[in-house]
Amino acid sequence: MVLTTDDLWHSPGFLIRRCQQITTAIFLEEASAYDFSPTQYSALAFIVMQPGVDQSTLGDCTALDRSSVTKCVERLEQRNFIKREICQADRRARRLYPTTEGEAMLVDLAAAADRARCRILAPLKPEERDTFLSTLQHLGDALNDQSRAPMQATSRLEDATAG
């Protein structure tokens, strides 16, 4: 067996893991004043953008399994950024709505996320960025169903504004 350290350091899994560590750290730093993780930010953002979304759809859109969604929205609810209501049409489901505080927080968080995004892409030449992001997107789409929490674009419930 002829395995070298470079084989590991150059493997896609290792490199992607490294980049994820870094992007998480940068986001946490930019959002440190608000005590938000990238996942909590994604969840809150989706809830603000699609008020009334149910937890399963939120999980499908953010690539989180249902138990992770439960914990995530629990924390958001405890901190009064969202509220949860039993869906009348399907009482198993919980519809998620942002609070006023949640909407205000998202404004700050979006700014923090934008700062993080700039810092992350800073080392890349402008023309590299699109290629890089497209490739990541392509990879994620192509291998989506091999993940343990695949994304699904379709919403389970009718649009909240119609329900």
Added chain:
Amino acid sequence: MVLTTDDLWHSPGFLIRRCQQITTAIFLEEASAYDFSPTQYSALAFIVMQPGVDQSTLGDCTALDRSSVTKCVERLEQRNFIKREICQADRRARRLYPTTEGEAMLVDLAAAADRARCRILAPLKPEERDTFLSTLQHLGDALNDQSRAPMQATSRLEDATAG
């Protein structure tokens, strides 16, 4: 505020997180017969390649903080894939050595890792792969010190074969 779902889905942090979920899932699947995580594989691989390495250096090479290294090598030791010895030259440090089982296991794991690597890169055109990996590498290098567990190439102890 004009935030759309696409803003989130196209952000580098989200895309990288997705790809990491996927690469981890693929590795776990390929290595399921051996019950190894990508991190445990990296650790075992480094220990086989650099027998006598200490835990801090292992952490520097695998981008793990020291408490994560402690847990990781603990599991490897419990499963009899490595052994740990107090370094005579510096009795604070623990030198890590693979066992015969560990070396044999790495052969199987390296094959599993290679299968994973192929599956991960499969959706990309051959010419895209190098660009993608180089960009990941470049990003990781450039932002290395912004991670919470930065990599450091330099070894803390003298080479084990010399000690």
Added chain:
DNA sequence: TGGAATTAGTTTGCATACTGAGCATTAGGT
């Protein structure tokens, strides 16, 4: 040489994220 600072490792605590089991509710088929 003595004492402060540094370093290696462990432990505890916390957040994240997945699995599998289980509960409540709804949907489908007869």
Added chain:
DNA sequence: ACCTAATGCTCAGTATGCAAACTAATTCCA
């Protein structure tokens, strides 16, 4: 209508990973 699926969610258990506090050993330097 009834009974079985399936679905939405929760809970317990487990693994990963980082921070902070701690112990033990070493280094630095006056």
